[in-house]
Amino acid sequence: MRTAEDVDTAVRHGADAVGFVFADSPRQVSAETARDLVRRVPDHVVTVGVFRNQDVTAVRDCARTAGLGAIQLHGDEGPEQYAALRSETRTLIRSLAFPAQQPLRHGEFGEDLVLVDAPVPGSGRAWDWDTAGFAPPSGRWLLAGGLTPDNVAEAVRVLTPWGVDVSSGVESRRGVKSPALIEAFIKAAAALGRVLAGPARPARLPRPPEAAAR
Numbered sequence: 001m002r003t004a005e006d007v008d009t010a011v012r013h014g015a016d017a018v019g020f021v022f023a024d025s026p027r028q029v030s031a032e033t034a035r036d037l038v039r040r041v042p043d044h045v046v047t048v049g050v051f052r053n054q055d056v057t058a059v060r061d062c063a064r065t066a067g068l069g070a071i072q073l074h075g076d077e078g079p080e081q082y083a084a085l086r087s088e089t090r091t092l093i094r095s096l097a098f099p100a101q102q103p104l105r106h107g108e109f110g111e112d113l114v115l116v117d118a119p120v121p122g123s124g125r126a127w128d129w130d131t132a133g134f135a136p137p138s139g140r141w142l143l144a145g146g147l148t149p150d151n152v153a154e155a156v157r158v159l160t161p162w163g164v165d166v167s168s169g170v171e172s173r174r175g176v177k178s179p180a181l182i183e184a185f186i187k188a189a190a191a192l193g194r195v196l197a198g199p200a201r202p203a204r205l206p207r208p209p210e211a212a213a214r
């Protein structure tokens with residue numbers, strides 16, 4: 001998200017989380033811009049910072065300046081980086097690309113959630129959901145990679161992730177979100193989520209500590 005309109009649209013239509021890209025990307029925002037956007041977000045919606053192969057100190061500074069509720073790492077970050085950021089956030093999200101060399105495992109680096117994404121994050125390209133080799137990680141996991149308002153219901157039906165993450169599929173052009181597509185995506189995902197998950201599914205991502213303390 002890069003604009004107030006996009007954030008407000010996602011919140012109004014019931015997003016559980018909104019994301020801000022700090023990695024090298026046409027979607028990149030500064031920590032100061034993100035801080036202004038984060039201030040618009042109510043406590044029950046988690047604000048996620050997206051990083052890739054960035055210095056831990058820079059990630060930490062950015063998370064503090066922007067007031068992020070969650071940190072999502074998309075690169076080759078190893079256990080040391082996860083450990084260094086563990087105390088910085090309530091929710092650490094580890095992105096794993098599929099197809100993968102190793103089985104997809106949850107919690108190896110102390111992360112709270114695994115995001116299963118396509119090999120090139122933010123590319124809008126889907127991975128092959130029907131592939132025989134796909135075994136979902138245990139526990140809560142998020143699905144990403146080429147999702148759109150038209151395919152998210154089918155993806156959730158086939159793979160039953162705990163949550164979904166989208167970027168390109170709600171854009172009119174690269175880096176420019178479309179409020180109409182944001183609305184359509186959330187409606188399509190939420191409708192099926194309610195049917196599949198039933199009452200046992202936690203309604204929300206873990207809340208950031210400062211919100212939980214209130």
Ligand SMILES: O=C(O)c1ccccc1NCC(=O)[C@H](O)[C@H](O)COP(=O)(O)O
Pocket residue numbers: 019021023024025026027050051052074117118120121122123124125126144145146147165166167168169
């Ligand atoms: O979005 C980017 O440009 C980006 C750049 C570098 C690292 C991660 C990036 N995005 C990560 C995301 O969380 C995307 O939402 C996810 O990869 C799905 O993207 P898309 O296939 O475009 O829906």
